[in-house]
């Protein structure tokens with residue numbers, strides 16, 4: 283195998299070609315200020331393909347022959363940081379308002395569909411499942427499913443395995459950790475493996491938010507958090523109406539703490555608390571947490 287030069291740099295032409303491709307394939311906006319980070323994230327792709335420099339890599343990945351590599355490139359470029367119970371107030375609304383309102387319907391054969399869109403390693407979907415099971419253990423036997431999707435195949439594979447190193451489970455309360463994870467040891471040390479009961483609530487799939495969505499039924503709750511921050515306004519504005527269309531009339535959309543729908547009314551949404559949206563004509567519920575009113 284060729285020895286990749288450690289000083290192999292991402293030249294401006296290759297950067298522009300890769301940035302154009304990343305944008306058209308996934309909506310990711312790569313800015314020149316992040317060039318050195320992008321370069322280091324892509325170096326291992328050059329090594330894996332035994333390519334001499336970024337000029338060769340960029341022309342390969344942009345060519346017809348580079349189609350499979352494009353998935354790896356997007357995986358390498360995405361930021362997959364996540365943690366359990368991130369932005370906890372959304373889980374409080376899920377327990378105290380959404381599930382509370384849905385339970386009577388679920389108990390009489392109704393369904394509840396939730397979507398972790400941009401799920402990364404699965405911490406968000408697992409946090410949703412734990413919240414629901416803790417609030418009403420009966421949900422395991424009701425028609426309730428969590429779909430968890432991400433564009434990056436590596437994180438979807440990781441999430442399906444549900445094996446988390448000790449440092450990754452830091453945000454989980456001890457009692458929940460004991461209930462929903464089995465402790466094991468592997469070469470990397472102590473790991474926590476999601477129990478079958480937890481995993482059975484979730485379906486993990488690879489899905490690009492910019493491509494067609496295969497879901498046929500309406501979704502009641504969408505968590506799309508810390509994903510659109512990597513998209514420009516044009517891409518975000520293409521996404522909001524699609525979320526609005528797939529959302530059930532009384533549904534909920536949660537975005538990340540630094541994300542906003544700039545003109546919610548224009549996209550058919552009303553604001554329902556910080557970073558929470560519902561269709562404009564949704565019956566207005568007063569968000570309550572499991573412990574009381576917010």
Ligand SMILES: C[S@@+](CC[C@H](N)C(=O)[O-])C[C@H]1O[C@@H](n2cnc3c(N)ncnc32)[C@H](O)[C@@H]1O
Nearest residue numbers: 308360362364400402432433434490491507508
């Ligand atoms: C920072 S993580 C957020 C994870 C989780 N939602 C959270 O808030 O902790 C962003 C995720 O969005 C995914 N992503 C980026 N562009 C995407 C796209 N076009 N379609 C689907 N997922 C995408 C990335 O692969 C990454 O795993």
